[in-house]
Structures are given as structure tokens and as C-alpha cells.
Amino acid sequence: MRLLLVRHGQTYSNLGRNLDTAEPGADLTPLGERQARALPAALAGQGIDAVYVSNLVRTQQTAAPLARALGLTPHVRPGLREISAGELEMADDLPSVRLYVETMLRWAGGDLDARLPGGESGAATLRRFDDVVEEAVASSDVAVLVSHGAMIRAWAGARCEDVTVELAADNPLSNTGAVLLTGTPSRWLLERWHAEALGGELLDDPAHDGPAGEPAPVTAASGSPDPASTTAGTARRG
Template identity: 50%
Template sequence: MRLLLIRHGQTPSNVGHFLDTAWPGPGLTELGRRQAAALPTALAGEDIGALYASTLTRTQLTAAPLADERGLEVRIRDGIRELSAGDLEMRADEEAIREYLTTAFAWCAGNASRRMPGGETGVEALSRFDAVVAEAARLGTSGASSTVALVSHGAAIRVWAAARARNVTVEFAAEHRLDNTGVVVVEGMPDAGWTALSWAGAVVPPVAASGAVDAGPAGRALPGPSV
């Protein structure tokens, strides 16, 4: 099946570079609303049979125009919310952002038991995202849809893709930021594995690139984390 992993539109916290991951979170900026309104046209070539959003406000607002245009129900699931920042919540300093990114990318580099300070482990974060992907896959195998869109969050999408897509390395995910309403397209099934087809419109190569600068969920460019 085909999964469209879509980052939400711009929020005030993105503009301020805050690690804002708690429920319900902010709404969209004016630019974010325009980005959401543009999604139906951007995805006009995709035959989307089911649409998911996280429990955070910004993903639901982003999904709404697509749902309205396609006549789809938005399935709200906590499993695809942003990676919890824990004790780093609402910080915007480089030290906090670096700790967040280093921890998150360590999860997909094999250290999934590492805990975000005051937050969740990689096992917990990846398991909850996997559960929603598995539900989406069941829709596909039932014939209800072969393409499912999940409106989620930048760090959550990048970390899940690096952990689960066979051709996305940690280095590739760290190097390639995902701007607001950027889309990562993957194909496969939970039992057979996943292959990334495109990342924000660019083809994902069989062997990912290395070297890293990272914007992370706060949208600020930083040197890639050491994982």
C-alpha cells in the first residue's frame, strides 16, 4: 500500500522555534492556513481512500481542506502525534533542540530504549506510530483504500521513516528537513517492510546520502545530531 506522511501547516511555535509538542498545541498561522488550503491541489494525483490526523490541533486544521474536498472522514489518532519533548517542552534554545534531536535520531539508530528527558522512549514513540500505520494497512488490505494520508509532525515522520523505511538512513533523515505540509511517500506493508519513494518531492535514492544539517520540529537549522 501507499502511505502519504504529511507534515502539518506552519504554526506560531514553528515561527518562534519552540519545542511545542504537548496537547492540544497551537493552531495555524495565516501561512499555515494557506498551506493547508493548497494540499488538495498538491495531492490531486493521489487516490486517497482514508485520511488520518493526530490529536494535536494543527494536524486536524491541516487535514480539514483535504477532507472537505475528498469527502473523507478525518480519523483522529494519538499514535501519530509529535514526539514528546518532555522536560524540554516550549524551550527554543539550541541546547534543548540539540538534545531533542540527538535523542530522537538515536532511536532510529538502534537505541530505542533511550528516553527523552522527562518524556517517552523510542520504543514507546515508534510503537504508537506503528499501531496507526498497521490500522491504515488493514484498510488497504480490506480493499477500502490502497493509499492512506497521515497528517502528522516533522520529527515523528522523519524518525519513523528512518526507523522503518529500508532506504532511509539516519543520516538521510537528519540531512533532509521536512518543511510544513511537506510529504514523505512510502510503499509497503508492516510485515514486508517499507520503501520511501519520495521526500518532499525529491526521489529517495537506494543508498541515502550522508552529512547532516537539521531543522527539527522547531524549524531551526542545526548541525546534525551525533547518534
């Protein structure tokens, strides 16, 4: 089984650096739409037989060109939605962003009781994502799950045995960046951590990727190892 975990395209809330996690969320920007339109070519030949999206409109808009090209109907699953910001919803200040990213990385490192004010626990958040993954595994061979930056980083760090906290901290996902995994729900292995937009560097806008697409201001990691060495050469940017 292969899982392609793809972050949504750029949104207007990304431009404002807002912690936008509630339904329905912001729409894609013109750049985000171009990023979405690049996905069919970027993922051609992957053998994709299922596409899943969250209940936030940005994932549905991102997946639409890919689903059309493949002749598939996306499955909308709330379990793929972004990590709730709770009382920090729509905040754009550095302390709020720092707390949000720190909490996500604590979950990636196994501290599942940590939670944001008014937000979900790590255990509950990862469990809802697990449920969608298990559904995809049961019904497909290669599934694309279009989700959100913090959610993908936290889930991959917690569930993939060779994604360390350091890797998740040091390699944020740009809009339409992706984490590619192979395996089963009991053992996921990292095939590639593609930090930049899948459509190529001309579609990257790192200054406006939003809080979950930028380096964590404070991380739970000790040191900053090269991601390739962290995952035996399987993770690489680009």
C-alpha cells in the same frame, strides 16, 4: 499500499521555534492555513481513500481542506502526535533543540532506549505510530497521515529500509513537506522524500519551520551524503 506522511502546516510555535508537543498545541498561522489549502491540488489524483491526523489541533487544521475535497472524515489518532519533549516542553534554546533532534535521530538509527528527560522511549513512541499505520493498511489502499516533523523523520528512519539516519538528518521536513512510502508493515520502501511544502516554493518559510523542520545542529550521522545517492535515487527535494 501507499502511505503519504505529511507534516502539518506552519504554527505560531514554529515562529517562536518552540518545542511544542503537548495537547492541544498551537494553531496554524495564516501561512499554515494557505499551506493546508494547497494540499488538495498538490495531492490530486493520488487515489487517497483515508486521512488520519493526530490529537494536536495543527494536524486537524492542516488536513481539513484535503478531507473536505475528498469527502472523507479524518480519523483522529493520538498515536500520530509529535515526539514528546518531556521536561523540554516549549523550550526554544539551542541546547534543548539539539538534544531533541539528537534523540530523534538516535531512534532512527535503532537506539530505542534513548529518551528525553521526562519523555517517552523510542520503542514506545514508534510503537504508537506503528499501531496507526497498521490500522491504515488494514482499511485503505492509499492513506494520508498528517503528523509532525520529528515523528515522521524518526519513524521513517526506523521503519523504512532505505531511509538512512543520514537522510533523516540531512533532509528535515518543511511545513507540509511529505515522505511518500510504498509497501507493507514488514517492508516499507521510500518513493519520495519531499522536503519542501507540497504546495510549492512560494509556501515555504524555512526560517520559521520550527525545530523539527531545520537541519539538526548535531547529528548521529557521519558525513553528509547526497540523499539521492543514499536511497538509490528515490529521494529528492522539491
